[in-house]
Amino acid sequence: MTTSVASLPTNVGKRWERWALAALLLATLIAYVWGLGAAGWANSFYSAAAQAGSVSWKAFLFGSSDAANSITVDKPPASLWLMALSIRIFGLTSWSILVPQALLGVASVALLWATVRRYFGAAAGLLAGLVLAVTPVAVLMFRFNNPDALLVFLMVAATWALLRGVEDGRMRWLVATGVLVGLGFLTKQLAVMLVVPPLALTYLLAGPPKLGKRIVHLLAAGGALVATAGSWLLLVELWPASSRPWIGGSQNNSIVELTLGYNGLGRIDGNERGSVGGGPAGGQFAEEFAEHGGGEMWGSSGFTRMFDPAQGGQIAWLLPAALLLLVVGIALRGRAARIDTQRASFVVWGGWLVVTGGVFSYMAGIFHSYYTVALAPAVAALVGSGAVVAWRSREKIWVRTALGIVVVATAVTAWILLGRTEDFVPWLRWAIAATAIVATVALLVPIALSRRIAVVGVVAALFVALAGPAAYAAETISRPRVGSLVSAGPTPSGGDMFGGRHRGQGQGDAGQLGGGIPEWLANAVEAMGGGPGGGLLKGSTPGPEVVELLERGAESYTWMAATIGANSAAGYQLATGFPVMPIGGFNGTDPSPTLQQFERDVTDGKVHYFIASGMERMRGSGSGGSALISDWVESNFASAQVDGVTVYDLTKPKAGS
Numbered sequence: 210m211t212t213s214v215a216s217l218p219t220n221v222g223k224r225w226e227r228w229a230l231a232a233l234l235l236a237t238l239i240a241y242v243w244g245l246g247a248a249g250w251a252n253s254f255y256s257a258a259a260q261a262g263s264v265s266w267k268a269f270l271f272g273s274s275d276a277a278n279s280i281t282v283d284k285p286p287a288s289l290w291l292m293a294l295s296i297r298i299f300g301l302t303s304w305s306i307l308v309p310q311a312l313l314g315v316a317s318v319a320l321l322w323a324t325v326r327r328y329f330g331a332a333a334g335l336l337a338g339l340v341l342a343v344t345p346v347a348v349l350m351f352r353f354n355n356p357d358a359l360l361v362f363l364m365v366a367a368t369w370a371l372l373r374g375v376e377d378g379r380m381r382w383l384v385a386t387g388v389l390v391g392l393g394f395l396t397k398q399l400a401v402m403l404v405v406p407p408l409a410l411t412y413l414l415a416g417p418p419k420l421g422k423r424i425v426h427l428l429a430a431g432g433a434l435v436a437t438a439g440s441w442l443l444l445v446e447l448w449p450a451s452s453r454p455w456i457g458g459s460q461n462n463s464i465v466e467l468t469l470g471y472n473g474l475g476r477i478d479g480n481e482r483g484s485v486g487g488g489p490a491g492g493q494f495a496e497e498f499a500e501h502g503g504g505e506m507w508g509s510s511g512f513t514r515m516f517d518p519a520q521g522g523q524i525a526w527l528l529p530a531a532l533l534l535l536v537v538g539i540a541l542r543g544r545a546a547r548i549d550t551q552r553a554s555f556v557v558w559g560g561w562l563v564v565t566g567g568v569f570s571y572m573a574g575i576f577h578s579y580y581t582v583a584l585a586p587a588v589a590a591l592v593g594s595g596a597v598v599a600w601r602s603r604e605k606i607w608v609r610t611a612l613g614i615v616v617v618a619t620a621v622t623a624w625i626l627l628g629r630t631e632d633f634v635p636w637l638r639w640a641i642a643a644t645a646i647v648a649t650v651a652l653l654v655p656i657a658l659s660r661r662i663a664v665v666g667v668v669a670a671l672f673v674a675l676a677g678p679a680a681y682a683a684e685t686i687s688r689p690r691v692g693s694l695v696s697a698g699p700t701p702s703g704g705d706m707f708g709g710r711h712r713g714q715g716q717g718d719a720g721q722l723g724g725g726i727p728e729w730l731a732n733a734v735e736a737m738g739g740g741p742g743g744g745l746l747k748g749s750t751p752g753p754e755v756v757e758l759l760e761r762g763a764e765s766y767t768w769m770a771a772t773i774g775a776n777s778a779a780g781y782q783l784a785t786g787f788p789v790m791p792i793g794g795f796n797g798t799d800p801s802p803t804l805q806q807f808e809r810d811v812t813d814g815k816v817h818y819f820i821a822s823g824m825e826r827m828r829g830s831g832s833g834g835s836a837l838i839s840d841w842v843e844s845n846f847a848s849a850q851v852d853g854v855t856v857y858d859l860t861k862p863k864a865g866s
Contacts, residue, residue: 245311263297284398286395335593364583371412388433394434476574519696523579523698530674537611561587613652760787766815768790
């Protein structure tokens, strides 16, 4: 006979759950804020935009990179709104930027717990919350200021609302689902749309009303989505282009183009106009990169992509377990009524995992390992709910066998992933392997039905499941991540350059490519990390002398300075608080401003300095207007070396210019 929370006296069971939940959320909060300030500006690209939004409501509305509104970031502004408001309240610090992300992480764990618990009980909810809390890529992104923290929270919230609609059939829950997905769109555009098919399918299959009414409810949800996301899109499209910032990431100053191109279908087919690796602006770079041993720009696509060195340590630890438990859960609920909420839960979380994982595995465009955080809630929910449903039916030999297979698959996955970082806790995979044997035996032998053996099996299985990701999570907390490309855990062997080798310090290394690469490509790779002037993947780190120089009379100019690339501009802007024009946006390839526009701004006395960033070396990838501007400045204005960077005073032309 076994003891479960449900079999305890009501007051004891509630007290146990209350204390367990409090411990989970408190531990999650501590883990997510521990040493947070060491990350500095983290991703300075978004930090600078949040700073701009904290001093300019127009920059706040559009998500501009600078308070003078020259260009936006290449995402909608919802995640920036939270950071900008925090800065307005608490001032510009690393903590005011990063704490909102940590709080979103705690809220995501709490909401996932509440969602899973409602349909599967306390143990399932707590296990799901724990798995999400220690998933390495989740730990990474809830301590970082990319849009993904808010995106994950909104995706979980949309699933919670949808399941409430499945539960009682009220249209208000479907409308709420649409609003939450719409807010997700305003966070990271089409990335949130990957959960829409599972949400719609689940309600269509399991919603209580008749089919016609279910369709009407789904249309209402779609209308709420369009109204929420479309209101901001329409505002941007109708706003006169001459009085708003350029839409960063687009080549034609269009939010629709950004949505469907660079941030949309371009991610699927690889034709991302304006990126360093896709479309006409980046084609040469991608071709040269592959030709000289760099492989595919964003790693190899295919069925096993989530288990590759770049992604495996981020998310793959419990992927096999989640998929196997999905099958077990569906099988055990196979004869339930159409409106069964447990089966509906398996359908929505399983659909989320399969659709999102499938798209990530085969997309040909830009793909970074931290994108896999979008899989974390689905994996956690399936592990929590599937494990508990299977455990309650363990008297069936096939269920115990399935649980044994889950344990073995999880141990094998951990063995492989830990084997890629041989210097990182090398004893751990042996401990996991030994514990997996104990757990499997305890699950499979007939005496597994006894309470004592059951406890041994559960504890051993939990160690097998959580030891690896927890170790990676601890390493992630111990070392701050800075730059545009970050990943969790120790550095694996065999990671591709863009998906795994930039370990959050933003340092490029031409030596990672094959020998004999052309000089322009070596320079381009070096430019990605940048020096004091920053580069594609890391913000500038201005010294005291250049900060003092830039601040002199800065209030007399629209832009204190200009430089190529938003990351290069970000460091100077964050150090001084004055707007810096990021020529060409994030990649330096957006046609904003043109040479003629920049010449006019200089003539009108709107820009004081031009700072060489290292992004000039990216001109081989087709930087277009930014290269022309750099050449024009170099030809017409005198330069000086200050704190390791070249600064041009645009108020002092060269003699004869």
